[in-house]
Amino acid sequence: MSIFVDENTKVIYQGLTGSQGRMYGLLNRAYGTKVVGGTNPKKAGTDVDGVPVFGSVKDAVAATGATASCIFIPAPGVKDAIMEAAEGGITFIVAITEGVPAHDEAWFFNKLKRDFPHVRLLGPNCPGIISPGKCNIGITAGHIAKPGGPVGIVSRSGTLTYQALYELQQNGIGVTTCVGIGGDPVPGTSFIDCLAAFQADPETKAVMMFGEIGGSAEEEAAAFIKANMDKPVVSYIAGVTAPAGKKMGHAGAIVSGGKGTAKAKMEALADAGVKVGNNPTEAGDLMAEIVAKL
Numbered sequence: 001m002s003i004f005v006d007e008n009t010k011v012i013y014q015g016l017t018g019s020q021g022r023m024y025g026l027l028n029r030a031y032g033t034k035v036v037g038g039t040n041p042k043k044a045g046t047d048v049d050g051v052p053v054f055g056s057v058k059d060a061v062a063a064t065g066a067t068a069s070c071i072f073i074p075a076p077g078v079k080d081a082i083m084e085a086a087e088g089g090i091t092f093i094v095a096i097t098e099g100v101p102a103h104d105e106a107w108f109f110n111k112l113k114r115d116f117p118h119v120r121l122l123g124p125n126c127p128g129i130i131s132p133g134k135c136n137i138g139i140t141a142g143h144i145a146k147p148g149g150p151v152g153i154v155s156r157s158g159t160l161t162y163q164a165l166y167e168l169q170q171n172g173i174g175v176t177t178c179v180g181i182g183g184d185p186v187p188g189t190s191f192i193d194c195l196a197a198f199q200a201d202p203e204t205k206a207v208m209m210f211g212e213i214g215g216s217a218e219e220e221a222a223a224f225i226k227a228n229m230d231k232p233v234v235s236y237i238a239g240v241t242a243p244a245g246k247k248m249g250h251a252g253a254i255v256s257g258g259k260g261t262a263k264a265k266m267e268a269l270a271d272a273g274v275k276v277g278n279n280p281t282e283a284g285d286l287m288a289e290i291v292a293k294l
Contacts, residue, residue, distance in 0.1 A: 002131035003152070003177045003197040003204075004092060004120065005068060009135050012037040012060045012090075014081050015072030016048050024072070024096075024139055025051065031142040033135050036064040057088030068092040070128065070137050075099040078124055082108050086116045094137045095123035095188070105186035112188070121188025127158035127180035130165075140165070140178065148174030150205035150294060151287060154194035156183045156217070160210040160238060160280065167284025168208070173291050176204045183212065191221035199229050205294050206232045208287055210280070211265060213239030218265040226272035232290045233274045236283040237262045 011028070015021035016038020026049055029035040037052050037060040044055030054060035057069065069090040073081040078100045085093045105124065112119050122129060128138015133147030144162060146169045153168075153175055155161040161180040168175060179194050181187045191209060198204045207229075211218040218237060225233055240262040266276050275290070277283030 002134055003194070003201055004122075004179070005129055005131055005135040005137060005177075007032070007131075007134040008034070009068050009092070009137075010034045010036045010064055010066040011068040011070060011135075011137055012039060012054075012057065012064065012066045013051075013070050013072060014039045014057065014085065016040070016051060017043050017046075017053060018072055021070075021072035022048055025070070027142075028136045028138075031136045032133070033137065036060075036066050057084045057090060061089040066090065068137060069094065071095040071097060071123075073097060075101070079104040079108055082121065083111070086112060086119045091119050093119065093121045093188070094126070094128050095121065096126065096128060096138055097123075098125040100124040100184070102185055105184060109186050109188060122179065123182045123184075123188055125184045126182030126187070127161050129177065129179050131177045132175050138180070140180070144169055145178060146172070146174045149176040149203050150174065150291065151208055152176050152194070152198040152201065152204040152206075153178040153208045153210075154191055154198070155180055155210035156191075156212050157210060157238060158182075160212070160236070163280045164208050164210050164283070167280055168287065171284055171288040171291075173288060176201060185215065191217050192224045195221060195224055195229060195233075199231060204231070206234070206287065206290050208283065209233055209235045209274075210283070211235065211237045213237070213262050213265070214260045216260065219268045222265075222268040222272040222274065225269075225274060233269075234277065234283050234287045234290065235266075235269045235274045236277045236280050237265045237269070
């Protein structure tokens with residue numbers, strides 16, 4: 001089983017006619033993802049290498065039955081693109097775009113929660129989601145993801161998402177679903193959302209969680225794991241040597257007032273029974289030990 005997406009998920013690409021949307025849309029179609037359309041109001045009726053382009057999300061959904069959307073729209077237009085997807089009938093939105101204003105993120109996060117509770121948003125500023133061998137939405141390289149389970153992955157950092165997949169592949173370990181939630185301050189999908197889904201998924205037997213400095217998401221995840229999970233969890237937290245008060249890569253990766261440090265996150269996770277690696281490779285080895293005993 002996969003969380004959020006599977007081999008039957010039909011996906012449209014908002015921004016398919018742009019250079020990045022085209023590249024990743026076609027790469028994911030070649031991977032086996034059901035990329036059934038794209039949107040561009042100025043190019044409706046055309047196609048991108050056989051993928052039809054529609055004037056709106058509503059038109060694309062009506063014609064294809066798509067339930068998922070991947071957004072490759074420049075940052076100023078993401079707010080409107082997300083709302084167009086939700087209003088057009090999409091129930092799973094993946095927003096890849098980086099640099100979306102935090103005010104916009106807070107607005108559409110709360111708008112979706114209030115008026116479209118059935119819609120899940122992943123991102124913005126995320127690599128997307130891959131269920132190896134079934135569905136790949138976003139920019140994750142499919143060849144580093146080994147299918148077949150039994151491990152689920154959730155990560156804030158895109159680069160660390162790929163690293164987690166690679167470390168498991170090197171250990172011969174398959175993945176049920178890998179979710180990159182993004183490093184912005186207001187992510188549409190949280191660690192806890194993914195941990196709860198993995199806990200409920202019968203095919204996911206263990207979970208790898210990669211976090212980083214800044215905010216309190218990892219501490220909140222630790223509390224959730226302690227109270228609600230009986231599946232083993234392995235974690236790695238990036239940013240042990242990061243100086244306080246400086247943004248490190250992500251808008252959400254900033255330590256302020258002594259809070260959000262890697263040390264505090266690692267301690268909270270260890271207290272919840274999570275095995276914490278000091279680097280991604282060590283985390284992969286820890287997971288290999290767990291999988292060997294399943």
